[in-house]
Amino acid sequence: MDAAIEVADLRKTYRGRRSGEIRAVDGVSFRVERGEFFGILGPNGAGKTTTLEIVEGLRKPDSGTVRLLGESPWPHSAELTGRVGVQLQASAFFEFLTAREQIETFAELYGASKARAAEMLDLVGLAEHAGVRCEKLSGGQQQRLSIACALVGDPELVFLDEPTAALDPQARRNLWDLMRAINAEGRTVVLTTHYMEEAESLCDRVAIMDAGKIKAVDSPAGFVRGLDAPTRVTVAAGQLDAERVRELAVAETVTEQDAAIVFETRDPRKLLTALASDGALEGLSVRTANLEDVFLHVTGREWRA
């Protein structure tokens, strides 16, 4: 079976009259397997949306090839678009229609039933707002409606471009559950995001993108492992005398800052057991490396999105 997505050496340069040339996508290659949950993580302007738009078939690349479910997304094919669901970064709706009319129109375009439309509206938690005009929905509700429209055609492959951008924390968690469920049904999901926790929590594999290039692709756990960074254990100062601290230096480094002692260790279990037996667990926090550290490591700069 073909991969869900196969992309080789995509390039796209925008030529603005004033802004000059912007290399939005600069030699991007990746492959997404069927059923996979694939994330593209990167700061503003990294080229995520441009990459997705090329893969979806909205934009033509300057060079490079795209295979979507084994086919070329260009020119438009009713058969292929019927198998793919898309949520664009900017929500796009028919003017003056209610949420229900909106999704029913999309359902008809995909050849899906009204019942399916109602089901999707319910799935994204908009059933009680079905009669509200699209322009009167809040930003997060519009986002969810646009996700419902992406799912209404029962797609094998779903593109979600920053779906949680406008959501409050609760709605974000709900949407995470929804995205997991979509993926668990066997659909391939491609997600772009600014949020480290989101990528870590949802994605099988993550591509880290910066300045038009994919810097690295791996699973979140693989990234962290490859980083080989120590675990940081912090406890409140004053529970341990200096002698004991030195003994506990099974940790590589020990620093004292702001009334706290910070250990960095590659053997957190041993350290924590020792601290526990000393009864010195006040103000304890344990932080393992995460994608944020990975980003710093991979791109050589701080995450600032």
Add this chain to the structure above:
Amino acid sequence: MTLGAVREPRTRQVRTSAYLSLVKALGRGWLRDRSQVFFTILLPLLFMVLLASVFGSSSDSASRVLAVGEVPVLDGADSGDFTVTEVSDLDEALAMLREGDADAAVSQEGGTVLIYPSPTSSTSGSIAAGRLSALVDDVNVEVLSAAAPGEEVLAAEVEEADGGAVRPIQYLAPGILAWGIAISGVFGAAGTIVDWKRDKLLRRLRLTPASVSTFLGAKVSVNLLVAVGQTVVFLAVAALGFGLELSAWSWFAVPLVLLGTLAFLAIGVVIGGIAQTSPGAAGLSNLVTMPMAFVSGAFWPLALSPAWVQAISYLSPMRYLNEALQSVVVYGEPPSTVLPQIGFLAAFAAIVALVSWKTFKFDEL
């Protein structure tokens, strides 16, 4: 929820239903957009009320004439033609004319009748002046025939064309309708394209199984339906409210209006391609439709315009739509007589559509 492993290729049936659902969605949106309804339906009607009262009132009713001193010639006047008010001196009469209280002033010194048409309302002023000269001619004829009973004298009788049927509404209605069709076509298309640039709806629809051509077809269909609705409402109001007499060929207004709409939509697409914002699109649309209305005889007969305006009007699709509507709806001429106008409209629509297609930057959408 299941993943369809084997999917039927989309059939023609799905295509038609996609077209129909798009027509439904876009049509609903149109009906709910109050400003659209105002511009396409109410504005032309407002213009008709306005223009009919400007051009229409004076020709039917009696001219209001100020008699300065003794004006014996008025004694022979038909009371339906004039309402005479007597004033004592010329200055007072001229002041009243400036205020618009009368259409003309007249004084008589022996054999000379002096006529002062209204400077403020040239139409009613010239009608009054014309009636007064006709009155003088009538009196002259009587005097001459009395003086030389055997001699034949020439007398002019003014007959109204078409047995008096051509009242201002008869030439105003087709012109205003043509203008209404033009603004809804040009503004509609230009505004829509700017909206699409902003809200990216077309990009989203490009990613559905419905093709862009299905969507554009649905959009054009909605505009054509609107044009037909606009025409029916307009002609009905003109006929029932303003006494427009519809000929037996009036139904042919529908294909004419459809063809005109295609031409104006094409102009709107060109404008929408250039403009980046809604106010920009509206401004440019005005810039095109306003002069077009003035040179096309939409609001007053072309014959009253200077020669250079008449020359320019040959380039304006509104002129041809106006002429064709007038011939068919008002004069009841069969459609075959407006074939040249139809040909021009079709050619214009085709050329502008081609230009807009070639110059349009699709990736902006």
